Amino acid sequence: MNSNAFVIGDPTVPNRNWHVYSATTEGNRTDPIALEMCMTGLDRDKASVFFKNSEGYAAGEMTKLSGISEIIPSHMICDFEFDPCGYSMNGIDGSAYSTVHVTPEDGFSYASYEALGFDPEATGFEPLVQRVLKCFGPAEFSVAITCFGGVNWATECADVDGYTCESMVKQELPGGRCVVYLAYSAKAGGCAVPTSTKAIMRCRNTCRWRKRSLGRTNQSAGCQLRALW
DSSP states (O other): OEEEEEEEEOTTSTTOEEEEEEEEOTTOOOOOOEEEEEEESOOHHHHGGGBOOTTOOOHHHHHHHHTGGGTSTTOEEEEEEOSSBOEEEEEEETTEEEEEEEEOOTTSOEEEEEEESOOHHHHOHHHHHHHHHHHHOOSEEEEEEEEESOOHIIIIIOOOTTEEEEEEEEEEOGGGEEEEEEEEEEOGGGOOOOOHHHHHHHHHHHOOEEEGGGTEEEOOSSOEEEEOO
16 A cells, blocks of 8 residues: 655645645556535625525525536535535535535635546536636635646646636645645636646745655745655
8 A cells, every 4th residue: 555645735825735645556547536626705695595594595495596506417416504504415426426515604604615536528627616616706715636647727727717826736646646736816806817827837936845754845846745754
C-alpha cells in the first residue's frame, strides 16, 4: 500500500488549505474522477431557500427551488431539511453519486458539493461547476479535482464566469494520481475575464513548495505542499 498525506494551498492565504490523504495499490488505475467544491458567503436570497419559515419549505421543495435537482438531472435524490434551517442530500445514478450539505445562516453561510463517478466527457467540468454556483452564488469557493493524469479545464483554462481564480495547485499523488486545487473569489460587478494565465503565473512566481520530512524549502511550479509525515 502506497500512501501519503498533504496539505496544499496558497501560503499567502493560510486559512484556505486542502487536506489530502491518498492510499493506493500500485497498478490500480480504475478509480473514478472526483470533484469537490467548498463555498462560503452564500447569496442571501439563494440561502433563504434552506430555511424552514412560514412558507414551510420541505426538503423536496428546497431541492427544486435551489436548482440542486438540475446539477446532474439523472441523479435520484434523497434529501433532508433541518429545523430551523439547513439541508443535506445524496444523489445516485448507477455507480455515480453526488452529495450536498448547506449551512445557510448569514455571516457564516457554507455549502459543499461532491460528485464521484460521473462521466466528465458528457457532463463537463465547467458546466458542472457553473450549475453548482448558480444554486448558491458564493462570495468565495474552491474546487478540488482528483483523477489520473491531468485535467485540461482545471490546469489550462479554469475560467468561471463572475469569478477570479486566485491560485491553482497541481499535486502528484501515489499511484499516478493527482489532485488539482483551485481557489476563487467573486469579481466586483460579476464581470468575468480569462483567468488561467494569472492563476498559473501566481503559482510559479509566488508560491512555495515545502516538504517538512525533508527539512528544506524549494521553489517549484506547484504551490504550497506540506507533507504530514
